[in-house]
Amino acid sequence: MDFQEFTSAVEAAKSDIKRGDTASRNLASLLCGRLRVAGVAGYVLAELKRELQDFNRQTGTWKERE
Numbered sequence: 001m002d003f004q005e006f007t008s009a010v011e012a013a014k015s016d017i018k019r020g021d022t023a024s025r026n027l028a029s030l031l032c033g034r035l036r037v038a039g040v041a042g043y044v045l046a047e048l049k050r051e052l053q054d055f056n057r058q059t060g061t062w063k064e065r066e
Helices: 005-031 041-050
Strands: none
Touching: none
């Protein structure tokens, strides 16, 4: 792999991550109010809850990680 191929692969990865983040935002909007009805697995809900512990809904900000 030469430098040009490496650079191209890095840019492709960045693009894929951006597309994934956009998809995550869109899916999160659709999931509001549907988690219980959809029967989402408990371990998935536990992971979501763990991640949301760092979110302050009053201020709409995330706590800084240490």
